Amino acid sequence: MKNDKLLDAIGQVDDSLIDEAEHVRRAPKPKPTPSFWRRWGSLVATLILVIGLTCGFIFLGRIFSFGGFDSSSYQEASDMESVPSGEDTETTEEEAGDVSGESSQEGTLNASEKITDESSPGSTEDHSSYGQAAGPAEPEETAPMTHTPGTAGEGNAETTKPEGITGDSPESELLTEPPALYVNGAEIRSGSYEWTFPDGDEMSTIFACGAFVLDREDTITAIQLYGQDSLKLETVENGLESISAYCYSGDSWGNDQAEPMELTVDGTVITLPDDSQDWILVVTLTWEDENYSGNAEYYFTVHQN
Amino acid sequence: MEDLAIIRLYWDRDERAVAETDLKYHPYCYTIARNILTNHEDSEECINDTWFRAWNAIPPQRPQILSAFLGKITRNLSLDRYRKRTAEKRGGELNLIDLELDDCTSGREIDEDLNVEETARIISRFLKESDLASRVLFLRRYWYADSIGVIAKRYSMSESAVKSNLHRTRVKLKERLEKEGVTVG
Numbered sequence: 001m002k003n004d005k006l007l008d009a010i011g012q013v014d015d016s017l018i019d020e021a022e023h024v025r026r027a028p029k030p031k032p033t034p035s036f037w038r039r040w041g042s043l044v045a046t047l048i049l050v051i052g053l054t055c056g057f058i059f060l061g062r063i064f065s066f067g068g069f070d071s072s073s074y075q076e077a078s079d080m081e082s083v084p085s086g087e088d089t090e091t092t093e094e095e096a097g098d099v100s101g102e103s104s105q106e107g108t109l110n111a112s113e114k115i116t117d118e119s120s121p122g123s124t125e126d127h128s129s130y131g132q133a134a135g136p137a138e139p140e141e142t143a144p145m146t147h148t149p150g151t152a153g154e155g156n157a158e159t160t161k162p163e164g165i166t167g168d169s170p171e172s173e174l175l176t177e178p179p180a181l182y183v184n185g186a187e188i189r190s191g192s193y194e195w196t197f198p199d200g201d202e203m204s205t206i207f208a209c210g211a212f213v214l215d216r217e218d219t220i221t222a223i224q225l226y227g228q229d230s231l232k233l234e235t236v237e238n239g240l241e242s243i244s245a246y247c248y249s250g251d252s253w254g255n256d257q258a259e260p261m262e263l264t265v266d267g268t269v270i271t272l273p274d275d276s277q278d279w280i281l282v283v284t285l286t287w288e289d290e291n292y293s294g295n296a297e298y299y300f301t302v303h304q305n
Numbered sequence: 306m307e308d309l310a311i312i313r314l315y316w317d318r319d320e321r322a323v324a325e326t327d328l329k330y331h332p333y334c335y336t337i338a339r340n341i342l343t344n345h346e347d348s349e350e351c352i353n354d355t356w357f358r359a360w361n362a363i364p365p366q367r368p369q370i371l372s373a374f375l376g377k378i379t380r381n382l383s384l385d386r387y388r389k390r391t392a393e394k395r396g397g398e399l400n401l402i403d404l405e406l407d408d409c410t411s412g413r414e415i416d417e418d419l420n421v422e423e424t425a426r427i428i429s430r431f432l433k434e435s436d437l438a439s440r441v442l443f444l445r446r447y448w449y450a451d452s453i454g455v456i457a458k459r460y461s462m463s464e465s466a467v468k469s470n471l472h473r474t475r476v477k478l479k480e481r482l483e484k485e486g487v488t489v490g
Contacts, residue, residue: 003402003403003406003407003409003410004384004388005421005424006406006409006410006424007384007402007403007406007447008381008384008421009421009422009424009425009428010425010428010447010448011377011380011381011384011425011448012377012421012422012425013425013428013429013432013444013448014429014433015368015369015370015373015374015377016370016373017429017432017433017440017444018370018372018373018376018377018444018448019370019372019373020437020440020441020444021440021441021444021445021448021449022333022372022376022449024437024441192436192438194436194437194438205437207437207438207441207460208438208460208461209438209439209442209460209462209466209470210462210466211463211465211466211469212466212469212470212473215465215469256472256473295436
């Protein structure tokens, strides 16, 4: 064979590398996508329950207001007590509002599913649609950011950790995979990562490696910008050590030879190139915490409106 | 049995060392041999030769990572056996691997004077600087001789993602080898 010597040289690499390649685990497979009925059935059931309870309360409220029920007294009460009836109606509307609120929340969750980076077959991205953003990665705990123009450059460049990261963070939780990254309200799951966490008495390291970023045109998260020249990132802060970013121009899809451009990162703010065109971004975050450590790459595109 | 206990048996010249090694590491070494040789009988012979080599090597050696130590012996023996086969009997992953490694050498024969140990050190450094996924995939392919399909299944990846990652690593390795002055023809 032509490459006998190279094969021999590869055969003599450090034992630690050989051992690592044997023992590194794959990232856990995402949970199966809930079926249509499992996903929406619970919502429908909740709606029916809430509407039923609402009607029940109105009904019972009228009964207790007039000490009993018969059709004539109910009718009479309805005719006489217009004010309480109105209050009940308000309550009903309020509760109905809760219902629609719940409904819209569910809608929001599904909207985030649509913008979540779809993984290549078998990869471990896109956990969001399975409700796996439990713990610190929950949007409720690390709310999607609101971009404030002009914040770039305001960070403390002397700190070793990104701005706002060393603040009053709550005690960290064990994370068995990298947390989500929030950019302009969009939740992005890591497309490639290596992650170490305690697993019983031992430390486990897993990795996920999806398709090359420029091969992800059909699945990558797209973020709309409105005159922004920078992006603020939000994610789990505990143990966050560093953020770096680079980008490709938006017409680099499928180009294995495309040259990336390094981006300036100040704290948690990424400054975009001056040109107001589309960009394909790769943001790398590293964490070093007692409960987890590792690095994760997040991919998304930005488009100037 | 723990590796340290097995190594102690070797140092005590206790023949149970071989039995315990076979019990614990037969599947591991067999996979390496089988990936290269694609033949059960040859693979089993390589395993037996591996135990014999290990028996002769320990002591004086005291492996830090017994699995890697045994795996290296198996891999070397399997490659030797593979190379001794007639060309028409060749097949399996190693032919494909040989073709893929052309990316690292521009398809030219590696210099006869190539220092294998020094090149191995360069490759080790290169891999340690690479990200975990790239080095693990590289070693599964070019050290363990796993097929692309097996690697993809092992790490829940698509085959195209594995190939793409390996291609990029090979190109980077070629650049590193050239930068370090490793002659490639």
